[in-house]
């Protein structure tokens with residue numbers, strides 16, 4: 001029994017190492033292909049993959065004569081990453097035009113539409129992406145999909161105003177979704193976003209028309225932002241299991 005447990009633990013550790021390496025390779029390739037001596041303002045997404053974009057950016061800033069003037073964060077986590085890497089931290093109101101923004105995704109479909117917000121950061125992420133000339137996704141092979149909702153089974157993350165979470169759950173059920181209020185792990189009660197809102201994860205199954213779904217959801221009072229990012233990313237870099245990086249571009 002103990003041998004089986006050890007073998008299982010070793011297999012899990014190996015799988016995790018593969019995924020981490022895939023994230024690192026996708027991120028390094030994306031940064032190397034999109035950061036040039038012309039780049040001034042960089043958007044920094046949130047999550048575990050974009051950590052490696054910041055790592056690579058910091059390496060290049062130290063070793064090359066780059067002219068990066070500002071990094072714009074999409075969350076508390078991104079802000080900490082920028083500060084810890086010694087990169088110049090700023091905000092959209094000071095630098096409204098971003099040359100390139102890097103971000104992770106929970107799932108990416110054939111048209112590069114994405115589900116984002118697994119870490120509850122989709123509101124600021126979409127604001128930053130909307131101000132970027134280039135929006136680049138970095139991800140591991142598990143996120144590579146054809147239809148949204150096929151790989152990511154937790155539903156579309158919706159940032160919502162706390163005072164209407166219960167009416168929103170009813171309205172989403174009436175639309176055919178299976179919605180749940182996201183609960184915190186080490187705090188009693190719901191997850192509270194960086195903006196003081198709640199998150200509802202609404203499972204719609206396979207999403208054939210994400211553009212129409214996003215339009216419908218954002219029109220509902222109380223839904224501040226959706227985790228559907230449609231027609232925003234033009235490049236998606238996937239770190240693959242075999243160590244290669246696959247680029248899909250729109």
Ligand SMILES: O=C[C@H](O)[C@H](O)[C@H](O)COP(=O)(O)O
Nearest residue numbers: 047048049104117118119121
């Ligand atoms: O709210 C979180 C963000 O949308 C992340 O970019 C997304 O969840 C992907 O995160 P990770 O790179 O950790 O898979």
